[in-house]
Amino acid sequence: METVLLLLLLLPLGGFVINALWGRFLPRRAVAGVACAAVLGALVCAATALILAADRAHDFTFFQWFGAGEFATAMNVHYDPLAAIMALMVTFVASIIHLYSAAFMRDDPDYVRFFCYLNLFVFAMLVITTADSLVFVYLGWEGVGFCSYALIGFWYQDEANANAGRKAFICTRVGDIAFGVALGLFFARFGNFSITYINSHAAGLSPTLATLLALLLLGAALGKSAQLPLTVWLPDAMAGPTPVSALIHAATMVTAGTYLLMRLFPLILLSPPAMLIIAGVGSITALYAAFAALAQWDIKKMLAYSTISQVGYMFLAVGAGDIVGGLFHLVSHAFFKSLLFLAAGIVIQALAEEHNIFRMGSLRRLLPGAYWLFLAGAISLSAFPMLGGFFSKDRILLATFIHPGGAYLIFWLLGLAAAFLTPLYTFRVFFVAFPERPDGRRAAEIHVTPRFMAWILWPLAVCALGDGLLNLPGGFGKDFLGYYLASVPGARPELGAAAATEWAMGLLSAATVLASMTLAYFLYRRRPAREPALTGFWGLLFSGFYLDRLYGRIFVQPYQTAARFLWRRIDDPYDRGLVRGARAIFRPYRAMAAFFWVKIDEVFLDDGVVWAAGGLETLSRRLGRWTSGRLSTYLKMLLLGLTILFGALALTWHLR
Amino acid sequence: MNSLVPYSHTLVLAGGLFFLGAACTAARRSLVMILIGVEVMLNAAGLALVAASLRWQQLDGQALVIFIMCVAAAEVAVGLALIVHCQRRTGSLDADRYRLLKD
Numbered sequence: 001m002e003t004v005l006l007l008l009l010l011l012p013l014g015g016f017v018i019n020a021l022w023g024r025f026l027p028r029r030a031v032a033g034v035a036c037a038a039v040l041g042a043l044v045c046a047a048t049a050l051i052l053a054a055d056r057a058h059d060f061t062f063f064q065w066f067g068a069g070e071f072a073t074a075m076n077v078h079y080d081p082l083a084a085i086m087a088l089m090v091t092f093v094a095s096i097i098h099l100y101s102a103a104f105m106r107d108d109p110d111y112v113r114f115f116c117y118l119n120l121f122v123f124a125m126l127v128i129t130t131a132d133s134l135v136f137v138y139l140g141w142e143g144v145g146f147c148s149y150a151l152i153g154f155w156y157q158d159e160a161n162a163n164a165g166r167k168a169f170i171c172t173r174v175g176d177i178a179f180g181v182a183l184g185l186f187f188a189r190f191g192n193f194s195i196t197y198i199n200s201h202a203a204g205l206s207p208t209l210a211t212l213l214a215l216l217l218l219g220a221a222l223g224k225s226a227q228l229p230l231t232v233w234l235p236d237a238m239a240g241p242t243p244v245s246a247l248i249h250a251a252t253m254v255t256a257g258t259y260l261l262m263r264l265f266p267l268i269l270l271s272p273p274a275m276l277i278i279a280g281v282g283s284i285t286a287l288y289a290a291f292a293a294l295a296q297w298d299i300k301k302m303l304a305y306s307t308i309s310q311v312g313y314m315f316l317a318v319g320a321g322d323i324v325g326g327l328f329h330l331v332s333h334a335f336f337k338s339l340l341f342l343a344a345g346i347v348i349q350a351l352a353e354e355h356n357i358f359r360m361g362s363l364r365r366l367l368p369g370a371y372w373l374f375l376a377g378a379i380s381l382s383a384f385p386m387l388g389g390f391f392s393k394d395r396i397l398l399a400t401f402i403h404p405g406g407a408y409l410i411f412w413l414l415g416l417a418a419a420f421l422t423p424l425y426t427f428r429v430f431f432v433a434f435p436e437r438p439d440g441r442r443a444a445e446i447h448v449t450p451r452f453m454a455w456i457l458w459p460l461a462v463c464a465l466g467d468g469l470l471n472l473p474g475g476f477g478k479d480f481l482g483y484y485l486a487s488v489p490g491a492r493p494e495l496g497a498a499a500a501t502e503w504a505m506g507l508l509s510a511a512t513v514l515a516s517m518t519l520a521y522f523l524y525r526r527r528p529a530r531e532p533a534l535t536g537f538w539g540l541l542f543s544g545f546y547l548d549r550l551y552g553r554i555f556v557q558p559y560q561t562a563a564r565f566l567w568r569r570i571d572d573p574y575d576r577g578l579v580r581g582a583r584a585i586f587r588p589y590r591a592m593a594a595f596f597w598v599k600i601d602e603v604f605l606d607d608g609v610v611w612a613a614g615g616l617e618t619l620s621r622r623l624g625r626w627t628s629g630r631l632s633t634y635l636k637m638l639l640l641g642l643t644i645l646f647g648a649l650a651l652t653w654h655l656r
Numbered sequence: 657m658n659s660l661v662p663y664s665h666t667l668v669l670a671g672g673l674f675f676l677g678a679a680c681t682a683a684r685r686s687l688v689m690i691l692i693g694v695e696v697m698l699n700a701a702g703l704a705l706v707a708a709s710l711r712w713q714q715l716d717g718q719a720l721v722i723f724i725m726c727v728a729a730a731e732v733a734v735g736l737a738l739i740v741h742c743q744r745r746t747g748s749l750d751a752d753r754y755r756l757l758k759d
Contacts, residue, residue, distance in 0.1 A: 639681070
């Protein structure tokens with residue numbers, strides 16, 4: 001079991017390492033093969049672990065990571081049913097997306113880098129999913145943030161893409177500050193970072209501290225999951241390749257925030273005010289994003305706002321105390337949202353990077369695969385009765401409705417309004433882009449995309465349409481997911497609502513959806529599609545209620561002004577003064593160096609050596625004259641030598 | 657015999673003669689003159705020997721001088737033969753002409 005979990009984490013990491021080191025030398029098929037095999041292997045491990053775990057929790061410590069004094073943390077894993085479901089969903093969706101990307105990115109020169117980051121991302125996400133120590137979670141948290149930055153700005157040669165990546169990273173970083181503070185508080189209070197420990201000892205917390213911690217965790221989750229007020233990065237993140245949007249910004253990273261709240265749910269349960277705020281944030285964001293999605297002309301931006309909206313539902317579920325509903329919706333959303341993104345990717349590639357729905361049309365005939373897939377996703381997203389997201393959304397609305405407190409009634413109304421808008425904006429896009437229209441696309445404009453890209457998505461479509469079966473409110477297989485998650489602390493398998501309320505809620509949801517779809521039909525199918533002017537009310541919706549502009553005015557502009565001021569007035573003159581000062585200091589040094597160079601080095605050493613050599617040369621020349629070959633010279637020398645010899649002998653004769 | 661010549665005087669004479677012979681050998685260019693210088697040096701040595709035999713009243717010195725004279729005669733004969741040979745070879749008696757020892 002431990003090996004299976006270890007492999008689960010190490011396979012994607014191994015895929016990353018192999019592709020990073022040797023991907024350059026491998027053919028493209030091998031690179032994609034390694035990456036896909038890694039994730040498929042992780043999928044097998046996730047499935048195996050789920051079967052082996054048999055809905056008990058398992059805790060493993062892989063190794064002690066680091067410690068300083070009392071502060072110590074390990075790389076450990078808490079694998080309970082919550083983690084099991086999440087890991088299975090992540091690996092399943094990631095596998096399909098990896099396979100899809102192998103075809104989607106086929107013409108991209110940076111093929112290897114893409115798959116490296118995708119694998120690394122899956123590793124980091126699985127760390128968040130399974131980790132027990134919150135510091136280990138933070139590692140995965142930052143890892144997904146980095147991979148998100150790298151993948152959003154994947155085509156970094158275009159500055160807009162790089163800016164989008166930076167924006168995403170900075171916004172999520174704001175949330176990470178809250179996470180950091182929470183980590184500090186956790187250590188101060190519990191001396192421990194383990195989720196299991198915190199959950200079991202949470203009961204002793206004072207309400208204030210519990211609220212503070214819960215709100216800090218909410219802050220962290222807000223950043224990652226792009227909820228108000230940190231929603232602004234997700235629409236811009238659509239600058240990245242479509243598979244990235246599908247994986248990171250539909251199925252996994254944006255759900256990481258919700259997942260963290262679910263993991264530490266017993267702590268959050270202790271603080272009703274925090275839960276109220278969480279539910280409020282979720283429902284308000286859901287409605288806000290639904291409004292914004294209604295005005296988008298870019299298909300991916302519509303899906304981005306839709307993601308924000310649906311993640312809002314997940315937050316609403318947590319705030320209403322129903323993590324089973326939240327997880328259920330998380331899984332449903334992962335299926336249908338990634339399906340929608342990937343189908344949109346087929347359309348975008350077929351039309352040569354066309355994102356504007358008003359320049360599409362007649363795609364039903366031209367791209368039938370994408371048509372049916374998108375339709376399946378759209379139906380599921382709209383929560384069409386009995387299919388797809390209906391049961392999950394219905395459960396969340398029910399949980400909110402039956403939660404005590406007047407505020408929750410308001411949240412329920414907001415959620416219901418968002419539920420009305422969801423089919424509206426979804427089918428708006430559907431009816432504008434796909435059905436036959438006179439000003440639509442022609443066959444000659446379609447670029448051929450690999451058929452593989454379409455039929456790999458069908459398993460996802462089946463899951464998207466049929467995942468209501470996971471947790472039916474009644475009948476066969478009732479509350480299957482709920483009971484599976486029963487051992488997770490804080491989970492309620494059944495909501496315990498009266499049957500009448502349940503039926504009423506279901507009928508109301510169904511009616512809302514059908515009404516909305518009918519309205520969409522009349523508004524968009526029957527009338528010719530015109531791109532609306534982005535002024536007034538429509539402009540307000542399009543820009544997400546001018547939130548970006550607000551942040552620009554509050555944060556960005558003052559920062560830029562201050563930076564410019566510091567640069568021109570302070571930094572530049574300082575630099576110039578610094579250079580002058582440096583020159584003054586260096587002058588004596590240079591004089592000394594010149595002295596050493598000329599006086600000592602050149603004159604003394606160099607010339608001295610030359611002089612000595614000259615002297616030797618002269619000596620040798622003079623000596624050379626003795627070998628003149630002249631007889632008289634030799635005779636002279638002979639006599640001289642003999643004289644010296646005998647003279648010495650005579651003088652020292654007395655010593656003999 | 658008080659009118660004996662003092663030993664030092666004869667030694668000085670012999671020394672001076674020897675020096676003159678050496679100068680002749682060293683400073684002259686003609687091969688014959690070099691030989692003459694050698695001859696003078698030999699005779700100077702003989703004179704010193706005779707003076708020494710007188711001084712110590714032994715005949716060994718004088719016997720040696722007779723040896724020297726024989727040797728000198730033989731040596732001069734050989735030397736002159738060599739000079740004649742060289743002169744026939746190179747056509748000159750100039751010592752400076754013989755430079756085959758120079759490298």
